[in-house]
Amino acid sequence: MFKRKKSAPVAGVAVDPVAAALGDPKAVATKFPQYTVKDIKAMQAQFATWIDQANGSNKSNVTTTEAPSDVVVKQPEVVLCGLFALAIYARSGNTVPFHEYVEVLTLFHPKTSFLDKQKAMFQLYDVDRDGVVSPDDAHHVLTRYLDFNVDVVETIATSMRPFMKTSAVGLTPVEFNQMVTDSEVLSAMTIL
Numbered sequence: 001m002f003k004r005k006k007s008a009p010v011a012g013v014a015v016d017p018v019a020a021a022l023g024d025p026k027a028v029a030t031k032f033p034q035y036t037v038k039d040i041k042a043m044q045a046q047f048a049t050w051i052d053q054a055n056g057s058n059k060s061n062v063t064t065t066e067a068p069s070d071v072v073v074k075q076p077e078v079v080l081c082g083l084f085a086l087a088i089y090a091r092s093g094n095t096v097p098f099h100e101y102v103e104v105l106t107l108f109h110p111k112t113s114f115l116d117k118q119k120a121m122f123q124l125y126d127v128d129r130d131g132v133v134s135p136d137d138a139h140h141v142l143t144r145y146l147d148f149n150v151d152v153v154e155t156i157a158t159s160m161r162p163f164m165k166t167s168a169v170g171l172t173p174v175e176f177n178q179m180v181t182d183s184e185v186l187s188a189m190t191i192l
Helices: 017-021 025-031 037-054 069-073 082-092 098-107 114-125 135-144 150-163 173-179 182-188
Strands: 066-068 095-097
Touching: 017 037, 025 037, 037 066, 037 069, 037 098, 066 069, 066 098, 069 082, 069 095, 082 095, 082 098, 082 114, 082 135, 095 098, 098 114, 114 135, 114 173, 114 182, 135 150, 150 173
Parallel strands: none
Antiparallel strands: 066 095
């Protein structure tokens, strides 16, 4: 019936160049359907703030669209999720591009499928990327990212051995999924 005209930019309102460089919110929301365009815009604004903080709020000299990983993993909404930190560092290292941040955040979204969470959890625990989760892999994740003490880690390593049928060095994805309960996957891989 009536066609809406696109609104022109408001005079005197500056567009944050860093947020604008992070991509079209509609395109990002299309790629990540768990989020609305409004959600993406809010994430971009927050991400731009992290970049600005790293650059001393000097927007004229900003040459990157990546935020420091240390800043991202210390945010209140994710700081209690050790696997989120592992996922950020495993993908990106010292800095994280916006699209990778959204990819990782999507893994921990409540609407992400259980199977995707399960697969991602295995990949996170497979620290050395050899296709199995060894006791050393589990030890690394549990002590560095999940703050388990050494005694608990030794108990977990011992409990892994009966499940290790295919490989003598670690758990295959199927064996890992047999050992880790559904509720453990959901609690470790969901940020509310």
